[in-house]
Amino acid sequence: MAVLLIAEHNNKELRPFTLNAATAASQIDTEVHAVIIGQNSENAAKKLSELPVVKKVISIEAPHYENFTAENFAPAIVKLAENYSHIVCSANTFGKNLMPRVAAHLDTSQVSDIIKVISPDTFLRPIYAGNAFATVKTNDAKKCVTIRPTSFEPCESSGGTATIEKGEAGEEFSNTKFIKREEIKSDRPELGTARIVVSGGRGMQSGDNFKLITEVADKLGAAIGASRAAVDAGYISNDHQVGQTGKVVVPDLYIAIGISGAIQHLAGMKESKVIVAINKDGEAPIFSVADYGLEADLFEALPQFMEELNKLNTIQK
């Protein structure tokens, strides 16, 4: 039986992590079908059909799917599930919200946030904020799996010619009403997929001081991250949070500024290829994962960092 991938999108375009989830799905079984549920989402459905790993697209549209409410989505997916051995989705807030609802309807024990497909029923997943890795084997006939997107490469996004089939919409769940979504728009790269991430912690001392981070990030073409302490203190909005319960990032370069390195923050960034830590406390745990540590006052180091970057002839983008 084939694998059913649940596409994440914004009704116009696919969300980037759908491509990573597609890769994971194709490692479970080469027969990958993808379902896209939305409203006026033809364009995103078309994009989905162009992923070479996707063999068939099922597009389900209805007004009550416009805002991706899990209570509306789950029954539609459950109805499709009988034809599939696996149901797969990204373990971001979309998939985390939706998949357990699907799994419970199917009486399946979900496997969350896998980082590796060992075989179609056996997966590797981090536990305890990534301080241990568990190899788990699911004995359920139908398997609901969410994947950690940054642990899988995005699949090719063009060249595929999957057929697009219309699926049947389910009823509306009337006890949940979408009110609004406040998305923070930015010209910077997305935190989850950026090549470089510059993050600030409590050491930044104020929201205003984050402009020092912004300058460096703009110079490097980087996304801006933050520790939970910085978000809790109101220096920056929650969508920047990196950590166990925030976003997990694996950029080529992660620069942690004024971040002490609590276990839950390390969980979100310690797989980064190169880690830089700038902190005035030489004993801070962040230095234990840093490839390059600089023990310095960030308010002196950051202006110097800008100066040094300005001296470079070229900066990779």
Added chain:
Amino acid sequence: MKILVAVKRVIDYNVQIRVKEDGSGVVTDNVKMSTNPPDDNAIEEAVKIKETGKATEIVAITVGEEKAQETVRKALAVGADKGIHVKTEGVLEPLAVSKIIQKIVEKEKPDLVFMGKQAIDDDCNQTGQMLSALLNWPQATFASNIEVKDNSLEVTREIDEGLETVEINIPAIVTCDLRLNEPRYASLPNIMKAKKKPIEEINVSDLGIDITPRVQQLKVEEPPKRKAGIKVANVAELVQKLKNEAKVI
């Protein structure tokens, strides 16, 4: 209005966990245990709602071995009125826990069920959503703000793109984010009073649910270690290393 709050006993968030040498799991003997952090936020929110007069009773429930009851006792000390301990042994999966809580919901008939959005041990992030599916109730996950209305809640949810607001009709499930509130500490007199509050003990076998694990944990291992890094003397050296050694800028 009655609020049921689910709490889980986990290894304290400050403990650096150790993997057992035989790969069978994580060392829990003689390790400090606490209430799962966002479950504390769930209790706090319920207590705050009761303080505004909008809730009349808070029931704290835990599922697990004998010592799990400590988490219920702590919830009673910060303001829950009564406790329920469903006694189980061995591995419990979120699906099993949600089925157990479903049974308790049918008996206790709460208007709201609160719990943390994720347990920091297995990091599954499933139980609230599963319970919500089993009951066919609305769910508001990852809540960072809750406003109680007449027959509904308006909940702000933390999502990857920013914030989302939904209105959910009661009865409903809310899973709580750490930013929802600042959990209070129990005062000594309240800890003493909590010792007199009732905790109902229920054996899971009396609920008639199959809680056999469906997922086998084959092996637990330490993640690959990062190789030790170096300290650089100054910013110029740092930039030079990033440019010429790591070649990332």
